[in-house]
Amino acid sequence: MNVMIDxxxxxxxxxxxxxxxVTACQRVLEEAxxxxxxxxxxxxxxxxxxxxxxxxxxxxxxxxxxxAPRITSSMRLGTRTDRAQSIDDKIQSVTDxxxxx
Amino acid sequence: MNVMIDxxxxxxxxxxxxxxxVTACQRVLEEAxxxxxxxxxxxxxxxxxxxxxxxxxxxxxxxxxxxAPRITSSMRLGTRTDRAQSIDDKIQSVTDxxxxx
Amino acid sequence: MNVMIDxxxxxxxxxxxxxxxVTACQRVLEEAxxxxxxxxxxxxxxxxxxxxxxxxxxxxxxxxxxxAPRITSSMRLGTRTDRAQSIDDKIQSVTDxxxxx
Amino acid sequence: MNVMIDxxxxxxxxxxxxxxxVTACQRVLEEAxxxxxxxxxxxxxxxxxxxxxxxxxxxxxxxxxxxAPRITSSMRLGTRTDRAQSIDDKIQSVTDxxxxx
Numbered sequence: 001m002n003v004m005i006d007x008x009x010x011x012x013x014x015x016x017x018x019x020x021x022v023t024a025c026q027r028v029l030e031e032a033x034x035x036x037x038x039x040x041x042x043x044x045x046x047x048x049x050x051x052x053x054x055x056x057x058x059x060x061x062x063x064x065x066x067x068a069p070r071i072t073s074s075m076r077l078g079t080r081t082d083r084a085q086s087i088d089d090k091i092q093s094v095t096d097x098x099x100x101x
Numbered sequence: 102m103n104v105m106i107d108x109x110x111x112x113x114x115x116x117x118x119x120x121x122x123v124t125a126c127q128r129v130l131e132e133a134x135x136x137x138x139x140x141x142x143x144x145x146x147x148x149x150x151x152x153x154x155x156x157x158x159x160x161x162x163x164x165x166x167x168x169a170p171r172i173t174s175s176m177r178l179g180t181r182t183d184r185a186q187s188i189d190d191k192i193q194s195v196t197d198x199x200x201x202x
Numbered sequence: 203m204n205v206m207i208d209x210x211x212x213x214x215x216x217x218x219x220x221x222x223x224v225t226a227c228q229r230v231l232e233e234a235x236x237x238x239x240x241x242x243x244x245x246x247x248x249x250x251x252x253x254x255x256x257x258x259x260x261x262x263x264x265x266x267x268x269x270a271p272r273i274t275s276s277m278r279l280g281t282r283t284d285r286a287q288s289i290d291d292k293i294q295s296v297t298d299x300x301x302x303x
Numbered sequence: 304m305n306v307m308i309d310x311x312x313x314x315x316x317x318x319x320x321x322x323x324x325v326t327a328c329q330r331v332l333e334e335a336x337x338x339x340x341x342x343x344x345x346x347x348x349x350x351x352x353x354x355x356x357x358x359x360x361x362x363x364x365x366x367x368x369x370x371a372p373r374i375t376s377s378m379r380l381g382t383r384t385d386r387a388q389s390i391d392d393k394i395q396s397v398t399d400x401x402x403x404x
Contacts, residue, residue: 023400124296140293
C-alpha cells in the first residue's frame with residue numbers, strides 16, 4: 001500500500017528556531033530514498049507505507065538524539081486503491097483547472 | 102519508543118456518514134490491545150510506536166476493504182524522552198490547574 | 203454557519219511543559235461560553251463559526267501574552283449543511299454501533 | 304497579528320475527486336489578495352489573522368455552495384511575536400542549511 005503524507009515535526013524544549021531539526025529530517029528522507037517536497041509548513045512524502053512510516057520514526061529518533069526532549073508532529077496521510085497518484089499529479093490537477101479558466 | 106497519537110480517519114467516496122468506518126477502526130484498536138479514547142473529532146491512542154503505527158495501517162486497510170477507495174487521515178504524534186505520560190496524565194495536568202483557580 | 207473544531211495549541215520557546223498554556227485556553231473557551239470538551243491531545247469546540255474562530259484567536263493572543271514568542275497550532279474543522287451535529291452526537295453514533303455488535 | 308497557515312479542505316459526499324473544490328479555494332485566495340502557495344497536500348497562506356481566517360471561512364462557504372454537504376478541513380496555524388517570517392523565509396532557512404553541508 002502506497003501512501004502520501006504531509007509531515008510537520010515540531011521539537012519542544014529547544015527554543016523557537018526549529019530549522020536545524022527540519023533540516024535533519026530532510027536528510028533522513030534523502031537517505032531513505034523517498035520522494036519528498038519541502039514546503040513552508042511541512043513536507044510531502046510519498047512511497048510505500050512501511051518505508052514512509054519508518055522514515056517518520058527515524059525523524060523522531062534523530063530529533064530526540066539532537067537534544068529535543070519532546071516532539072509533537074502533525075501529519076496528513078492519504079491512501080487510495082483506485083489509482084496511483086504522485087506529488088506532481090496532485091498539484092498538476094489543480095493548476096490545470098486554474099489555467100483552464 | 103512510546104508514542105501518543107490523535108487519529109482522525111476520513112474515508113472519501115462513501116457518502117457523508119463516516120461513523121461505520123470510525124467504528125471499524127475502534128475495533129482494530131481493541132483487537133490490538135492498545136490504550137485508546139474516542140472523542141468527537143478523533144481518537145487518542147497510546148503505546149509502543151511500532152504497535153500504534155501497525156494499528157493505523159490496519160485501520161486504513163480495513164476501511165479500504167469496507168469499500169472506501171480513498172482515505173485522508175490526520176494525525177498528531179507526540180513522543181518524549183524525559184518521562185512517560187499517559188492519556189489520563191495529560192488530561193489530569195490541565196484539570197488540576199483549572200480546579201486550583 | 204456552525205463549526206466543530208478540534209484544536210491543539212503548541213507554544214514554542216517556553217520549555218516542554220505546556221499544560222499551563224492549555225489551561226489558559228480552557229479559560230478562554232469558558233469565558234466565550236462555547237461548548238467544549240478537553241481530551242488528551244486537543245479540545246473539541248462547537249458553535250457559530252465566527253465565535254469559535256474568535257476564541258481560537260484569543261487563545262493565541264493569551265498564550266503570546268503569557269510569554270510564548272511562537273505558537274504552532276493544529277486544528278480540524280468540520281462544517282455540514284445537511285444537519286446539525288453536536289459533540290455528544292458524534293461520539294454517540296460510534297458508541298451505539300460498538301454496543302450493537 | 305499575522306499568521307501563516309497550512310490548509311487542506313476535504314469535501315465529503317461528492318465522490319473521490321476533490322481537485323475541483325481545491326481549485327475553487329485557490330480562487331478564493333487569489334480574490335482575497337493573500338500570499339499563498341499550493342503544495343500536494345494543502346496550501347500555505349500568509350497574512351493578517353482576520354483576513355486569512357475570513358478566506359478560510361469563504362472556502363468552506365464556496366465548497367458547500369458547490370454541492371458538498373459536509374467538509375472536514377485540517378489546518379496548521381503559526382504565529383510569532385519575535386519577528387516576521389514569510390513563506391519564502393521558512394523554506395530558505397532549511398534549504399540554506401542543506402546546502403551548507
